[in-house]
Amino acid sequence: MGGKQSKRRERTIAIVCTSADSMDGHATGAWLEEIATPYYALLDAGFAVDVVSVKGGKVPIDSASESGDFFTADCQKFYDDEDAKKALANAKALKGVKSGHYAGIYLAGGHGTCVDFLNNATLTRVIEETLAADKPVAADCHGPVALLACKKPNGDSILKGTNATCFTDAEETAVGLAEKVPVLLETEFKKLGAQFNGAADWTPNAVTDGKLVTGQNPASSKACVDAFLALLKK
Template sequence: MANILVVVTNVSKYPDLERATGLWLGEAVHFVDEMDKKGYKIDYVSPKGGYTSIDPHSLEKDQMTGLDWKYYQNNDFLNKLGTTLAADEINPEDYDVIYFTGGHGVMWDFPDNEKLQKVAMKIYENGGIVSAVCHGAVGLINIKNDAGEYLISNKKVTGFANSEEIAVGLDKVVPYLTEDKLVKRGANYVKGDDWASFTVVDGHIVTGQNPASGGEVAKEVINILNSKL
C-alpha cells in the first residue's frame, strides 16, 4: 500500500497584481482520484501548513469537468486542503511518492523551501517517485543531493511551457518562466502541444506539462509503483 504526499501552495494572491491565485484545482483532483481508486493513503502538505486557496480561475466553466465538480463538493477533500501539514512536519520515510501540484502561487513558495526539497530528495533516494504537474515543476528546480548536484540535471522533464504562459498573458507578471528554469538547471526539457495532456517519465521522475496532464502523471506513477511490487 503506497503512501502519497501531495504538495500545494500557501500563496493566494500575486504579489504585484490584483489577482487571486492558489491551487489549480484540477491538478490535484485528477491525480488524487487515480490514487484514491487504488486505495493509496494521501496526505497534503504545504510550505507553511494550514490553508491552501483554490485559484478561482480554475473553477471557471471551461476548466471544470464532472470529476472536478465532484471533488469541489466533497467536504472531506476540501477540509484536507484547509488543514494541510507543514513541510517541517513531514518524515520522508513515510512516503513512496511526492507530487507537486501547480497554480501560479507555487512559483513564489515552492522553489526556496529547503524542507520540501530535502523531503523530495530523500523519497527519491529511498527508491520513491518525485512527480509534478504544470507550474508544480518549479518544486523540482532546487532539489539537490548531498554532492550538490541538481536532481533534474540531465533528466528528461516537462512543465508549463513558455508558449502557454504567453498565451495566458502572464509571462511578464510571473518572476520567471517555468520552462526556462528547468532548462537552466540542466534538464532536458520537452513539451507536447499547448494545453494537451503530455507527460514525461525519466526513471523515478514523472512530470506533466499543463493542467490537462495530472491524471496521466498519476497513471505513470502507478505504473512505476506496480513495477516495484
Template sequence: MARTNRVLIALTSHDKLGDTGNPTGYYVSEAAHPWQVFRLAGYEVDYVSVKGGNPPTSGYDADDEVQRLFLESEGARLAVTPKAAELDAADYDAIFYAGGHGTMWDFPTDADLAELGRDIYENGGVVAAVCHGPAGLVPLVLSDGTPLVAGKDITGFTNSEEEAAGATHIVPFLLQTKLEELGARYHLAPDFTSNVVRDGRLVTGQNPASATGTAQGVLAALKG
C-alpha cells in the same frame, strides 16, 4: 523501499498573482484528478502546503464532478494541511507537486519541501509534478549536490504557454528556462495539449490537461 501505499500531494500557499492584484493558488484540477487516480488505485492521499493550514485555490470548475467531489470529501483535511517539516519522507511512496501559478513564488524557496522531495526520491520513491508544479523541482538537489532534473527528461508549463496565458512578465521566472538552466531536457507538446514525460522515478506533466496522465505515470513508476 518498503511500500506504504501513501502518496503526498504538495500545494502552494501563495495567493497573489504578482503585482496584478489577481488571486491565485493551486489549480484545483491538478490536485483533484490525480487524487482520483490515486484513490481508485488504492492509495491513501495526504497533503502538504508551504505555510500549512488551508491553501488557496484557483481555476475551480464547478461543472467538473471530480473537482466537486475532491473539495467536498477532502475539504476538512485540506483546511489543516501540515508544513513539510512536520512530515516524514519514509511515510510516502511518492510526492506529487500540483500546479497553479502560486507555486512559482513559494515552491522554489521552501527548503523543507525540497528536502522532503529529495528524501522520498532517495528512499526509492517517485517524484512527480504537473504544469507549474515543477517549480518544486527547482530547489530539489540530491545528496551529492546534483539538481534532481540535471540530465533528466522532463516537461512542465512551457514558455509558449506562459506567453499565451499573458503571464510572461508577471511570474518571477520562466519555468521552462529555469529547469533547462539546471540541466533538464525539456520536452514540449503543442500548447495546452496533454504531455507526460517519465524518466525513471521522475514523472512530469506539461499543463492541466496532463494531470491525470501524470498521476497514471506515478502508478507506472511505482510498479517499476
C-alpha cells in the same frame, strides 16, 4: 502498532500544495484539477492521501480553476466530497512532513507554487530524500518549480540530463503571466540541463525519467498521475 504504521507508509501519498494566494499582485493559488484528479486516481488505486501545504491549513484555490472547462468532473466530485473538502481546509503543514512517512510525493501546480515552492529548503529536502530512497516524485504544471533547487547526490541539478517537462514559456505567455512569474520554467529547465520534452500548448503531456514524473499543464494531470502510479506499482 509499528507494523500498522509501516503498512500505512507504504500505501500513503502526500499531495503537496501551495499556500500562496497571490503572485506579484495577481490573485492565484493551487489549481483545483491538479489536486482533484490525482487525489481520486490515487484513492481508486488503493492509496491513502494526505493533503499537505507549505503553511498548513486551508489551501487557496485559484478561482480560474473553478470555472468553465477548467472545472472538470473530478473538481465537482471533490467539492461534493466532505472528506476531500475537509482535507483541503485542513492541510498538513510541510514542516511536519518526513519523506519516510510516504510511498511517494505528488506536487500539485497553480501559480501560487511560484511563490512558495521556489527555493523552499524544506520542500527541496523532502524531494531529494524521497528520490534517494528510490520512491517516486511527480510534479505537474507549475509544481516542477520546486525541482529547480534540487540536487543529485553528486551535486548536479536534479534536472541535468533528465527528460522532463513543465508549463511551457509559450503557455505562460498565452495566459499573460510571463511578466509576473519569478522565473520562466521552461527556460530555467533548459539552463539547468534538462532534456526538455514540450508538447503543443494545452496538450496532455507527462514525462518519466527514473523515479521522477513531470507534467506540462492542467490537462496533463491524468497522464501525470497515471505515470506516477505506474512507478508506485513497480
